[in-house]
Amino acid sequence: MTVSSDGQSDAAGWSAAVGRRALSYVLPFAVVAGCWQIASLFFPPFLFPSLIDVFKRCFGILLSWSQFSDVLATVGRILAGLAGAFIVGAGFAVMMARSRAANEFLSPILTLFQGIPALSWVVFAIIWFHGIEPRIFFIMVMTTLPAFTFQVLSALQGMSRDLTEMVMSFRPTRAKLFRTMIIPAILPDILTAWKVNLGNASRVVVVAELVGATGGVGYELLQQQQVFDMAGALAWTLQLVFFVLIAQAVLTFIENVAFRYRAVSERTL
Amino acid sequence: MTAAAPLISLTQVSKLFGKPGAAPDYVAVDRLDLGVDQGQMLALLGKTGCGKSTIFNMIAGLTEPTSGAVTVDGRNPFLEFDWFRGKIAIVFQNDRLLPWRTAVGNVELGLEMLDIAAEQRLMTATRWLHTLGLRGHEHDYPHALSGGMRQRVSIARAFATDANILLCDEPFSALDEMTGRTLRAEFVRLVKENGKTAVFITHSINEALEIGDRIVVLKRPANIAIDQPLTAATTDAEKEAIRHQVQSVLVA
Numbered sequence: 148m149t150v151s152s153d154g155q156s157d158a159a160g161w162s163a164a165v166g167r168r169a170l171s172y173v174l175p176f177a178v179v180a181g182c183w184q185i186a187s188l189f190f191p192p193f194l195f196p197s198l199i200d201v202f203k204r205c206f207g208i209l210l211s212w213s214q215f216s217d218v219l220a221t222v223g224r225i226l227a228g229l230a231g232a233f234i235v236g237a238g239f240a241v242m243m244a245r246s247r248a249a250n251e252f253l254s255p256i257l258t259l260f261q262g263i264p265a266l267s268w269v270v271f272a273i274i275w276f277h278g279i280e281p282r283i284f285f286i287m288v289m290t291t292l293p294a295f296t297f298q299v300l301s302a303l304q305g306m307s308r309d310l311t312e313m314v315m316s317f318r319p320t321r322a323k324l325f326r327t328m329i330i331p332a333i334l335p336d337i338l339t340a341w342k343v344n345l346g347n348a349s350r351v352v353v354v355a356e357l358v359g360a361t362g363g364v365g366y367e368l369l370q371q372q373q374v375f376d377m378a379g380a381l382a383w384t385l386q387l388v389f390f391v392l393i394a395q396a397v398l399t400f401i402e403n404v405a406f407r408y409r410a411v412s413e414r415t416l
Numbered sequence: 417m418t419a420a421a422p423l424i425s426l427t428q429v430s431k432l433f434g435k436p437g438a439a440p441d442y443v444a445v446d447r448l449d450l451g452v453d454q455g456q457m458l459a460l461l462g463k464t465g466c467g468k469s470t471i472f473n474m475i476a477g478l479t480e481p482t483s484g485a486v487t488v489d490g491r492n493p494f495l496e497f498d499w500f501r502g503k504i505a506i507v508f509q510n511d512r513l514l515p516w517r518t519a520v521g522n523v524e525l526g527l528e529m530l531d532i533a534a535e536q537r538l539m540t541a542t543r544w545l546h547t548l549g550l551r552g553h554e555h556d557y558p559h560a561l562s563g564g565m566r567q568r569v570s571i572a573r574a575f576a577t578d579a580n581i582l583l584c585d586e587p588f589s590a591l592d593e594m595t596g597r598t599l600r601a602e603f604v605r606l607v608k609e610n611g612k613t614a615v616f617i618t619h620s621i622n623e624a625l626e627i628g629d630r631i632v633v634l635k636r637p638a639n640i641a642i643d644q645p646l647t648a649a650t651t652d653a654e655k656e657a658i659r660h661q662v663q664s665v666l667v668a
Contacts, residue, residue, distance in 0.1 A: 309508070309510065309512050310512055310514060312478065312512075313506070313508060313512040314514075314525070315478065316476060316478065316504075316505070316506040317501070317505075317525060317526045317529040317577070318477075318497055318498055318500060318501040318502075318529060319529050320529075323528065323529060327514075327525060327528065328514070331514070331516045406516075408515055408516045408517075408518075408557040408558075408559070409515070409559070410557075410559035410560075
């Protein structure tokens, strides 16, 4: 009987803990949504539309292929830009890690690129390129390239010298050194770099589409702005937010699977 | 009749270290002559900073000598680095296990470099883990193993490649006395049973006397102060005399 009552109290305690945790996640969003909804009662819809209208518009975008294809176009541009920047950046990082001369040559250039505002890259792209897709791809690559390069370089330089020496003692080919040592060692930093750059890229792509595209979330936002449709602007923004959340969840899932070897301390930060 | 050439040979080898672009200012090894015969178990003894690890890295082909010649099996281990794949294995001071691989995955590492088929790799790695008393821990990650178990995995990793030459850099110094003694005994047995040639770096005179069939004591910068063979016929009294001789060199 004691065991049973202990079991019940344990279950109740666990449920309460889960409930508290869920509440702590939901509460901030609920407060913001509540404030917005209250504001919608006192202000005209072009300033604070009802959230019900916003969610209706969200579903409308999801259900209409002509509109949803704009979301997909933006997602495609983000992923293509990130992939391009990652490939070029990883290549640069490997060169910089291997050669001091390459590091001394590329590092100031990338630092210079980092200081150029995203909007300037948009203007350069419009002047230099004709097609919409090359323009946006260029903007995405240039704005995320320095971060990818420096993050991968830092990961390469931070690799354990002891472990590298151990692997080298088996005399691996270059491909095997990459497969068995370098990639697993830098993978955590690569995933972190993708998480960080994903957020940056989703902001930059909107600016790029706003100015230089005839489709995509940024372009649609411009349309909503021209007709003062706040519900539409929010609905299109939320599409991008959902994509970022889904992509972050996928990256977190990969982390959980790939890094299951990590020891878990009972006392953590 | 001439004696067979040593398997490992260092002839007038020097190694100098310095800042890149500046004149070398640290002599780690100074005109060293040393030969290790096939099947010999050489215990290399010396104080910290006397150049033991530098010699070790030059034999392993990880460092190039500044002058002189290092040959292993008649070849240059630094310049002909790839030729020695599967021929030299190293047991390091700390286990150096890849944290993202299980015990069996770590043992398989050297076999992967030799392009051995996955099934054969798994079989060999598992057999070595079992030989070293790690049955049931094949799929544990390093963080789940004790220090002694991790060092066993690193010994299994070195033996699994069936390399003829084993280079050991104080592999048991980080372990407690009992675990170290047990592993040392197992290590000597495996080296002898498998007919390997081993160079064993150590700080401990007892360890050197226990495992080596030849003791070389180095003085800074690496030069031979004592070169003493040990055989089954070496008596305890003779070992005691060697111990005193070694102590006097190390203390000086």
